[in-house]
Amino acid sequence: xxxxxxxxxxxxxxxxxxxxxxxxxxxxxxxxxxxxxxxxxxxxxxxxxxxxxxxxxxxxxxxxxxxxxxxxxxxxxxxxxxxxxxxxxxxxxxxxxxxxxxxxxxxxxxxxxxxxxxxxxxxxxxxxxxxxxxxxxxxxxxxxxxxxxxxxxxxxxxxxxxxxxxxxxxxxxxxxxxxxxxxxxxxxxxxxxxxxxxxxxxxxxxxxxxxxxxxxxxxxxxxxxxxxxxxxxxxxxxxxxxxxxxxxxxxxxxxxxxxxxxxxxxxxxxxxxxxxxxxxxxxxxxxxxxxx
Amino acid sequence: xxxxxxxxxxxxxxxxxxxxxxxxxxxxxxxxxxxxxxxxxxxxxxxxxxxxxxxxxxxxxxxxxxxxxxxxxxxxxxxxxxxxxxxxxxxxxxxxxxxxxxxxxxxxxxxxxxxxxxxxxxxxxxxxxxxxxxxxxxxxxxxxxxxxxxxxxxxxxxxxxxxxxxxxxxxxxxxxxxxxxxxxxxxxxxxxxxxxxxxxxxxxxxxxxxxxxxxxxxxxxxxxxxxxxxxxxxxxxxxxxxxxxxxxxxxxxxxxxxxxxxxxxxxxxxxxxxxxxxxxxxxxxxxxxxxxxxxxxxxxxxxxxxxxxxxxxxxxxxxx
Numbered sequence: 001x002x003x004x005x006x007x008x009x010x011x012x013x014x015x016x017x018x019x020x021x022x023x024x025x026x027x028x029x030x031x032x033x034x035x036x037x038x039x040x041x042x043x044x045x046x047x048x049x050x051x052x053x054x055x056x057x058x059x060x061x062x063x064x065x066x067x068x069x070x071x072x073x074x075x076x077x078x079x080x081x082x083x084x085x086x087x088x089x090x091x092x093x094x095x096x097x098x099x100x101x102x103x104x105x106x107x108x109x110x111x112x113x114x115x116x117x118x119x120x121x122x123x124x125x126x127x128x129x130x131x132x133x134x135x136x137x138x139x140x141x142x143x144x145x146x147x148x149x150x151x152x153x154x155x156x157x158x159x160x161x162x163x164x165x166x167x168x169x170x171x172x173x174x175x176x177x178x179x180x181x182x183x184x185x186x187x188x189x190x191x192x193x194x195x196x197x198x199x200x201x202x203x204x205x206x207x208x209x210x211x212x213x214x215x216x217x218x219x220x221x222x223x224x225x226x227x228x229x230x231x232x233x234x235x236x237x238x239x240x241x242x243x244x245x246x247x248x249x250x251x252x253x254x255x256x257x258x259x260x261x262x263x264x265x266x267x268x269x270x271x272x273x274x275x276x277x278x279x280x281x282x283x284x285x286x287x288x289x290x291x292x
Numbered sequence: 293x294x295x296x297x298x299x300x301x302x303x304x305x306x307x308x309x310x311x312x313x314x315x316x317x318x319x320x321x322x323x324x325x326x327x328x329x330x331x332x333x334x335x336x337x338x339x340x341x342x343x344x345x346x347x348x349x350x351x352x353x354x355x356x357x358x359x360x361x362x363x364x365x366x367x368x369x370x371x372x373x374x375x376x377x378x379x380x381x382x383x384x385x386x387x388x389x390x391x392x393x394x395x396x397x398x399x400x401x402x403x404x405x406x407x408x409x410x411x412x413x414x415x416x417x418x419x420x421x422x423x424x425x426x427x428x429x430x431x432x433x434x435x436x437x438x439x440x441x442x443x444x445x446x447x448x449x450x451x452x453x454x455x456x457x458x459x460x461x462x463x464x465x466x467x468x469x470x471x472x473x474x475x476x477x478x479x480x481x482x483x484x485x486x487x488x489x490x491x492x493x494x495x496x497x498x499x500x501x502x503x504x505x506x507x508x509x510x511x512x513x514x515x516x517x518x519x520x521x522x523x524x525x526x527x528x529x530x531x532x533x534x535x536x537x538x539x540x541x542x543x544x545x546x547x548x549x550x551x552x553x554x555x556x557x558x559x560x561x562x563x564x565x566x567x568x569x570x571x572x573x574x575x576x577x578x579x580x581x582x583x584x585x586x587x588x589x590x591x592x593x594x595x596x597x598x599x600x601x602x603x604x605x606x607x608x609x610x611x612x
Contacts, residue, residue, distance in 0.1 A: 057368065058368065058369060060370075064368075106397070107396075107397050107398065108396060108397075108398070115368050115397075116365070116368065116393055116397045116399070117392050117393065117396045117397045118392070120388050120391075120392045122357075123357075123361050123388075123389055123392060123393050124361075126357070126358045126359075126364075126389075126393070127361045127362070127364050127365040127368070127393055128365060129358075129361070129362050129365060130361060130362035130364060130366040130369075130373075131365040131366070131368050131369050132365070133350065133362065133365070133366060134365065134366040134368075134369030134370070134371045135369055137347065137348070137371070138369060138370070156357070157358055157361070160353075160355035160357055160358035161361065163353070163355070164352060164353065164355060164358055164362070167353070
């Protein structure tokens, strides 16, 4: 489903509204990273990802997407719902008892679009690499996409994965790092300095692309297209994507303070006032049931 | 009827050798079977698989956490990955990876773990994991299999390839008597290796052989034993255990594992809920291991056949 840039931007505005409302209604969740990665998710599902519905776990011949930093589930759930994976109304169940929209994404309740649980950080790249290896073995031309946080790169398993992808010459994989420079306890350079991040990935044998404006839809769409043009050349590809945590809501922007905090009623209203309702808000229904 | 008096022993072989043979056979039967190792190809006896199916073998280096995630990913794409490394590095080192990416996500990954327990020998306590059965059986949906000899390890390896879902397969390093070649293997179905009336000996892994030896010694003293091989720890064959214990009214469990969290606790939990019965544990008593030869270690840590005999005599005195 190819959309023009304006359509993608209008989708992004609606997704940002969804994120704020989802987190507000259950008074928990992670708005900061979700808002920062909204343009990326919309670009992936709206422009680049080759998928079919209804969702199939194995997804033969399709592109797969893996979210390693599972705490930004609100943006993923909103984009999945608005891409037709499950009813938009189901967003109202986020983080509520008996929901398929668990705090962190999981396959356990059978939510369409999710292929592995994530939340405990640092595991998604390994899983994506496994899928990429198996797709290669199967002669499957589908591309594997994965998103990881930058703070998440503190986890050692990532570096095992990064080394192994280059060793196995995995070139049907595009990893994107949400390079927002923030983690729970503060700026990444203060909490655990990532140092020369592009140099590290390059030294591990990856094709490194830097996307300076990860909140500019046109640049994001083009950045992913550029990465795709470098597939199948014997090297894994990483996009280091600079985003602003909390992008789109002025008082949440570029601060780690909105990593995992829900807005109150006043803040929610102030946030929604900044985000145009383009595709219609999902109806809030405290009693919504799946397959009702 | 199978009994301790007619078991055919066909020499000694390491259970890990049975794994190597079983993996190759499973690979021949099902082209989706893949093998991964974390720099322990030879120790895990995966050489023949690699030779016959080089494109289906993956060397992952000394990076077990990544290996578990990669295996989960392969399973998503329809493959049946078998990971192979030592039991310590297959469980404790990667518990969270197994928990989230494999068990909670219900991926069809076979976690194959060699060099479990004290019989790893000279390498000592850093490598002698004695907590792995407990850790793995606590995970919802995880099947846990601990075969007792090389033949059974081969059969179990082939069986888990055909079973959909995450599995932990535990085996070991030392040459050990092979005695199950004429006994049918069914995942989840305990094997009764001897029938008696006085005491039930329930073993898993290497210690099943010690249960057999203990039953022979006890028979010479006029005490007859049920000997049960629990090769599948989870799901547990409760019926076989309850049928036996309702007859004998006392029980000994024997395992190369800590007293906490293993077979003993599993049986005790079952009996506490359904048939309270005097039980004695033969297991490592809340301690780490050390360097030594397998037989020396089993003797020092109270896991010898004679220890099972003593435990049975004690259990008999507690019988009402």
